[in-house]
Amino acid sequence: MDDSIIVVDDLVRRFGSVTAVDHLTFRVRAGAACGLLGRNGAGKTTVIKMLTTLLPPTSGTARVCGYDVLRNPTDVRRSIGYVPQALSADAELTGYENLLVMAKLYDLPRHSRERRIRDALALMGLEDVADRLVQKYSGGMIRRLEIAQSTLHEPRVLFLDEPTVGLDPLARHTVWEHIARVKAQQNCTILLTTHYMDEAEHLCDELVILHEGHLAVSGTPAELERSIGPQASLDEVFVHFTQTEPEATGAYDETSRTRHVSGRLG
Numbered sequence: 001m002d003d004s005i006i007v008v009d010d011l012v013r014r015f016g017s018v019t020a021v022d023h024l025t026f027r028v029r030a031g032a033a034c035g036l037l038g039r040n041g042a043g044k045t046t047v048i049k050m051l052t053t054l055l056p057p058t059s060g061t062a063r064v065c066g067y068d069v070l071r072n073p074t075d076v077r078r079s080i081g082y083v084p085q086a087l088s089a090d091a092e093l094t095g096y097e098n099l100l101v102m103a104k105l106y107d108l109p110r111h112s113r114e115r116r117i118r119d120a121l122a123l124m125g126l127e128d129v130a131d132r133l134v135q136k137y138s139g140g141m142i143r144r145l146e147i148a149q150s151t152l153h154e155p156r157v158l159f160l161d162e163p164t165v166g167l168d169p170l171a172r173h174t175v176w177e178h179i180a181r182v183k184a185q186q187n188c189t190i191l192l193t194t195h196y197m198d199e200a201e202h203l204c205d206e207l208v209i210l211h212e213g214h215l216a217v218s219g220t221p222a223e224l225e226r227s228i229g230p231q232a233s234l235d236e237v238f239v240h241f242t243q244t245e246p247e248a249t250g251a252y253d254e255t256s257r258t259r260h261v262s263g264r265l266g
Contacts, residue, residue, distance in 0.1 A: 005030040011060035022213035033190040035200040038210035081150030091135035120148040140171030160192035216241040
């Protein structure tokens, strides 16, 4: 029996003459945390945008929670949460007010909004700063608030695009703990992108590695490490399956965006 909650079949996305995602096929089983890995420009964020209905595929199909991303976009959106790489919390509002806005956008029943908001604050360890303006939050607190926003409606699938980019090691570990708590308590599936191999090792049950828009390899972290050698690390796995000679060029825009986000979160 197929228990896949994300099903990607022969997915293609072109931007003019550039093919960002090239006939990609993979599955994510329900309840798993899956890491979508690859170098800058490998197509990770493009895949996330297609799966969250923000970008239509050029060809191929993708289903999330049983819904086709092109034919049933509203049903997909109701079933998912999404934390983009860019900041999504309003700095001029308090943490509680940000969550209240999202509760209204999700059309949560009025009688349950307060409970959902308080539960989300508790889950993310933000109860003590709920009434503080977000502009006074640390980078890690902002990211935890954004995760709280995206999980208020208890989605079946949570998409996280570079969830700890720009955070210091202590803040990263705190965010990891809360992501794991969300997965356990809400029983949701997680698909995340990251450039941190320790993050992938810590959070992910399975990995999908992209290279230049193609599927390079997929499997559990342990399986992929064994495929390289008995003592191989996940860093070595990543290099093995994504190495390109010479090094790819044209990454100025991607570098600029990453540094901008890192600067704001840091």
